[in-house]
Amino acid sequence: MGHSAAVWDCREAVKISKDSHGIDQILLRNPQGASARVSLHGGQVTSWKNELGEELLFTSNKVTGKSPKAMRGGIPICFPQFGNCGSPELHGFARNKMWKFDDNPPPLPTSGSDGISFVDLLLKSSEEDMKYWPHGFEFRLRVALLLNGDLMLISRVRNVNSKPFSFSFAYHTYLLVSDISEVRIEGLETLDYLDYLSQKERFTEQGDAITFESEVDRVYLSSPNVIAVLDHERKRTYVVRKEGLPDVAVWNPWERKSKSMMDFGDEEYKEMLCVDGALIERPINLKPGEEWTGRLQLSVVPSSFCSERLGLDRIGL
Numbered sequence: 001m002g003h004s005a006a007v008w009d010c011r012e013a014v015k016i017s018k019d020s021h022g023i024d025q026i027l028l029r030n031p032q033g034a035s036a037r038v039s040l041h042g043g044q045v046t047s048w049k050n051e052l053g054e055e056l057l058f059t060s061n062k063v064t065g066k067s068p069k070a071m072r073g074g075i076p077i078c079f080p081q082f083g084n085c086g087s088p089e090l091h092g093f094a095r096n097k098m099w100k101f102d103d104n105p106p107p108l109p110t111s112g113s114d115g116i117s118f119v120d121l122l123l124k125s126s127e128e129d130m131k132y133w134p135h136g137f138e139f140r141l142r143v144a145l146l147l148n149g150d151l152m153l154i155s156r157v158r159n160v161n162s163k164p165f166s167f168s169f170a171y172h173t174y175l176l177v178s179d180i181s182e183v184r185i186e187g188l189e190t191l192d193y194l195d196y197l198s199q200k201e202r203f204t205e206q207g208d209a210i211t212f213e214s215e216v217d218r219v220y221l222s223s224p225n226v227i228a229v230l231d232h233e234r235k236r237t238y239v240v241r242k243e244g245l246p247d248v249a250v251w252n253p254w255e256r257k258s259k260s261m262m263d264f265g266d267e268e269y270k271e272m273l274c275v276d277g278a279l280i281e282r283p284i285n286l287k288p289g290e291e292w293t294g295r296l297q298l299s300v301v302p303s304s305f306c307s308e309r310l311g312l313d314r315i316g317l
């Protein structure tokens, strides 16, 4: 049920509660009834719903919360690496850490996220992580639910060390789709990509939109800042806008691999598509005192909005 803006009580905008494992989670709501949930574990967005209460992000049914690992679904934060570059934790440690509330974050210049519903979280380097990644950093994450129901994530990484460091990063975004075979991505055509299924061999995408018939694990390079994921069956299009994130990782494990993964239920792979705004192939080098910002904004528009073949300019992007 939607809320009427006239009777909207702004105390409803941000609520903190404990999940079933005693971990703080933050529920963001807007006056129209859209919502998002964020866990202090990993700073992970675990749910994003539209004003009808329909979930928009995939979460595996097999999520138990017992594992210290990030749950399979939502938006895990991959930092300070995407993939495995020598450090023991695939996709970095940030998604497996307890983050803190950031009570007094430095102001965000013209963020567009200052609506009524947002939370600021903070992760700082710990002695434990220094063993593997010996760099002093502060990672500030704002998760905002906008008045129009869009979900915005803004990440700021600051070097608080006396020497430079470099990192890679991804918003590992699990979109919920009706059936992976019915989905296509527009905006990545003609780009070069690294195929992680063949030792990162470099290919060039052909002129057509990307569709799915088997396992896909790719990183598209130097992509445009707006791409669209069209779900024909659900008549819904996700629009992914990003800044500071030149790459897009696209992943679906398909049947065989998902069966070998403990945290996928039967056939669940059909309902998910990871489309990650990312910074992977050309890691940022941060000098002492410098800060990097990476921003992701997810919207959903009805497919009727963009009939025929979607041209990104047709939906005013």
Ligand SMILES: O=P(O)(O)OC[C@H]1O[C@H](O)[C@H](O)[C@@H](O)[C@@H]1O
Residues within 6 Å of the ligand: 090, 091, 196, 217, 218, 249, 250, 251, 274
């Ligand atoms: O299982 P996870 O650590 O969450 O990683 C899930 C997937 O993430 C990325 O898309 C990688 O390219 C894949 O190779 C990996 O399997």
